[in-house]
Amino acid sequence: MSALAYIRDYGSEEETSEDSEKEDSEHCKKLKLPTPNLSGVSVVPSEDHIDDPSLHSGRTRSFPHVRGNWATFIYVEYPNKENLFQIIAKLEAIVTSFDESCIVCEDVHISLSKTFVLRYHMIKSFTSTLQNVLSNNNSFVLNFDSVEVYCNEEKTRTFIALGVDAISHAYLNNILKQIDSLLDDFKLPTFYENPSFHMSILSVIGNKKELLLKNFNNLYDIFIQHKYILKSENINKVNCKSGNKIYQYCLK
Template identity: 30%
Template sequence: MALVHYSDSESDTDDNEDLSTSRAAKRIHLDTPTDNKQASSLPPLPPSFHDLYASSTRVSVRDDPSLHGGRKRVIPHVEGNWPTHIYLEWYPSKSDLVVLSDIITQAEECYGSEGDIHSLLHSDLGAQLPLHISLSRPVVLRTEQRDSFAEIFAREIRDSHIRPFDVTLYDLDWVSNYEKTRWFLVLRVQTPKYDCLNRLLRISNRTLALFDQPPLYESPTSIESKVPGRKHYADERPVEDCSHCFHISLAWTLTQPSSAAKARVANIDLRRLRDFTVHFNTVKAKIGNNVSSIPLSMGIQDERTIGGL
């Protein structure tokens, strides 16, 4: 499973308390009726705005788990290597966040004293974070491969004629990353119309296979060795049905949940999720700190290639 983006900072305890008090005062001020009316009149930020700030500021040139809540870097930093991730991004609405936050709170109660659960809904400073469905593992491209990968992947998405689609959420579970260093509280995703998730996964896996990168979910033997020249996959079926693998992560922990904790989480009431519909119209490709958005059925969103920094 592919996972993303972490940073943190250290400060004195007293400074943290003062800063928290200051932020709380600002939140109270912003929550007045007058300010709400003013805020509601402002146009929403364009989707591309979030791509400009998709990565946190680096606070260390080496892998220091103490700076990241105990997390260890999956891909070591090496000059000339570019960590790469393909995914579908979701920014939940405020009402959705209330429901998701409550689910995480219930999961914490189910987890008990087994370990700490860290929410993925907000950063340490309170900023909302995007959630995602992964279409690749965390992989690595070399500097000279970035532009080629960008061109092939964008062309394959464009030629697939996959239209924007909706998914619904149906189950709560714990899954680990490939290294078994972290466990994630996830919501399982129902298979969308026209099997769009499987089709996008195969495009991602086939394209990455050209650059000797491992697939996500599928076995390597099921992936075709060549992608260029394929026009589209509207009538194709994936060799492997990976519908049961797709999910959206809500929180993480460093401690493997016990069987009892998993059973308690599985019994959390998810009826409020029945009205959730998550819409996807863009595939995100992140290489290093550069994020490109590829609209479904329309081609590349802007003229910059993924490697074109």
């Protein structure tokens, strides 16, 4: 019940007798508003948010934190991390030998959107519409066939990634076109014009693309030698993360 429902109708101004006031006073003391159930609501601290890169391995936000704005992105999660981390460890050993800032990416995934902002009141409408967009897409088999190097737009981190093969790219690109159309309808930024679908697995601080490319042959050789570890994975879900909530959409 809404708290407004507990606002009592005290009648006209003529009701000013002592008995009426006493009755009202006693009645008000007995009323106690129920504790609201906030289990399904994200509680945002009232203090100003301070972005401290030292708390998360030098990473910085691509846009400032604003209360009521939910950072959102759409992605495919890699299902078999146990096999994946075997090859990551081998590639990490190579990168660490010439750059000690190398770390393993915490959430390995393939992005299907840039990170964009949803206002809280938009989340339900956006996520339900996304369900309709994705419901007619088929599941597909995911494979990787290359090692790639990328630097983020802010030039604060450089990533080592695994690139998907041509068949996987075709499936992902078909899904991406539909997501981009939805983002455009909501006046939100679409993905890159010529998408390169990849899964970032390692990163180093700063713009180290040139340095990593100098050592690219070593990274590629390790990948080719241990590519067999990465078995073909069936992808039957697409995720949308908004703030601290993750929405999963099943493919056919």
